[in-house]
Amino acid sequence: MVEPGTNWAGNVTFTAGAVHRPTSVDELRRVVAASRSIRALGTGHSFNTLVDSPGDLVSVAGLPAVIELDTTTAPSRPTVIVSAGLRYGELATELDARGYALHNLGSLPHISVAGACATGTHGSGDANGNLATAVSAVELVGPDGDLVALSRAADPDTFPGAVVALGALGIVTRLTLDVQPTYDLRQYVYDDLPGDELRGHFDEITASAYSVSLFTRWRSEEVEQVWRKERLTAGQEPGRPPAVWHGARLAEEGRHPLRGLPSTSATEQLGVPGPWYARLPHFRLEFTPSFGDELQAEYLLPREHAVEALDAVAELRDLIAPVLLVSEIRTVASDDLWLSPSNGRASVAVHFTWVKDEAAVAPVLAAVEEQLVPYAARPHWGKLFSTAPAVIAGLYPRMDDFARLRAAMDPGGKFGGAFVDRYLPGT
Ligand SMILES: Cc1cc2nc3c(=O)[nH]c(=O)nc-3n(C[C@H](O)[C@H](O)[C@H](O)COP(=O)(O)OP(=O)(O)OC[C@H]3O[C@@H](n4cnc5c(N)ncnc54)[C@H](O)[C@@H]3O)c2cc1C
Structure with a gap:
């Protein structure tokens, strides 16, 4: 057991007593019981x-690493069973070496699979669901130390509640993920997309590649960078993209999402083809920082309101810009996971990387949230927000079903905590 310490950003000091680090599932079961x-x-x-x-924390990172590919029982729908504490970076390279791939990745490869899925972590792409949508089965340790298995196929009534579950149903030990044959992408960056082009052609722009990210510091009308990650078809030579596209200029040198910073830490651009895991994230595996001098917030709202909502945020330009490092705008496909921020609606995700000054950021965050109220914006569960619990409850049509599932799976509230008890109402 070790002292819990802080989160990655260092802005939260955990108050839990200790962190258990079991090295086997049996030991984990005893710890939980x-x-x-x-x-x-x-x-x-x-x-x-x-x-x-309010009690202890437990990390599953020390459980034996598992990456079990299954391409035989369901050849048209290959899957991989992974240990919950595995990080996406570790999984991705191993999976690729065996000829398989995930449908998407978040911007950082150092997050754990279970932690990312528990909050509905996402990448970008009109047709790409968040990372939890790849999960077809979970195994978790329940409050009595019992092992519980749930799957998309066997438990259609409850499984959609058990994937993005904020750790409130138990300690996940393994997940089964949908995979697909490995693929390559190439990425190009465009500079200075005029605001009017974005307004007039939002759908066309986000549909222009497998994954599209827009970066802005809200300092002007223009979107500073558009990162387009194009999926390549084997044997097809796609050709060079236009030098000017929707009024934006094709970058002739590598870019960092934060304009002006060297691109050495960014994934390769300029159209050089590369494997999915080396193009979908914005940062190279080996350059990921181990701690962060930043804060983040993000809101997901129905994509049909994207232009209006971005205009509403832009009204706060003078308030936002001084405390912002950069904003990223992505799209996420609709899904059926009860607590997923993109549940039931194709979404646009408006992300803010703030300077690490919570006192300065808090009023700006509240102002942004106020602007986004008309668009039913759902905050990212793992980032900063101040939306009231009653408002959050009203944003999730299956919240009551989740409360019932939680009461059934964890009747004593062993996996509760101040945050989840505040935002996930009891039955
Ligand atoms: C630099 C940076 C970049 C990011 N980029 C993105 C991005 O591109 N897209 C995006 O959507 N988000 C992004 N995030 C947010 C991040 O993906 C989420 O906060 C994610 O949940 C973190 O995963 P983690 O493994 O650190 O989990 P933690 O933060 O440690 O935990 C998150 C939740 O998962 C639960 N959990 C963890 N392990 C288990 C388990 N074994 N069983 C049950 N529950 C478990 C915890 O209890 C908690 O509720 C980013 C964060 C940072 C710091």
């Missing part, structure tokens, strides 16, 4: 108190 109150700690990349527990 003996505990009064316990929550799972992933890699600690969330920016709020979501992880914290």
Whole structure:
């Protein structure tokens, strides 16, 4: 056991008593059964108190690593069973070496699979669901130390509640993920997309590649960078994209999402083809920082309101720009996972990387949230937000179903904590 310490960003000091680090599932089961109150700690990349527990924390990172590819029982739908504490970066390279791939990745490869899926972590792409949508089965340790298995096929009534579950149903030990044959992408960056072009052609722009990210610091009408990640078809030579596209200029040198910073830490651009895991994230595996001098917030709203909502945020330009490092705008496909921020609606995700000054950021965050009220914006569960619990409850049509599932799976509230008890109402 070790002291819990802080989250990755260092803005949350965990108040839990200790962190257990079991090295086997049996040991984990004993730890959970003996505990009064316990929550799972992933890699600690969330920016709020979501992880914290009034009792202890437990990390599954020390359980034996598992990557079991299954391409035989369902050849048309290959899957991989992974240990919950595995990080996406570790999984991705191993999966690729065996000829398979995930449908998408978030911007950071250092987060754990279970931690990312628990919050509905996402990448970008009109047709790409968040990372949790790849999960077809979970195995978790329930409050009595019992092992519980749930799957998309066998438990259609409850499984959609058990994937993005904020750690409130138990400690996940394994997940089964949908995979597909490996693929390559190439990425190009365009500079200075005029605001009017974005307004007039939002759907066309986000549909222009497999994954599209827009970066702005809200300092002007223009979107500073558009990152287009194009999926390549074997044997097809796609040709060079136009030098000017929607009024934006094709970058002739590598870019960092934060204009002006050297591109050495960014994934390769300028159209050089590369494997999915080396193009979908914006940052190279080997350059990921181990701690963060930043805070983050993000809101997901129905994509049909994207232009209006972005205009509403832009009204706060003078308030936002001084405390912002950069904003990223992405799209996420609709899904059926009860607590997923993109549940039931194709979404646009408006992300803010703030300077690490919570006092200065808090009023700006509240102002942004106020602007986004008309668009039913759902905050990212793992980032900063101040939306009231009653408002959050009203944003999730299946919230009551989740409360019932939680009451059934964890009747004593062993996996509760101040954050989840505040935002996930009881039955
Ligand atoms: C630099 C940076 C970049 C990011 N980029 C993105 C991005 O591109 N897209 C995006 O959507 N988000 C992004 N995030 C947010 C991040 O993906 C989420 O906060 C994610 O949940 C962090 O995963 P983690 O492993 O660190 O989990 P933690 O933060 O440790 O935990 C998150 C939740 O998962 C639960 N959990 C963890 N392990 C288990 C388990 N074994 N069983 C049950 N529950 C468990 C915890 O209890 C907690 O509720 C980013 C964060 C950072 C710091």
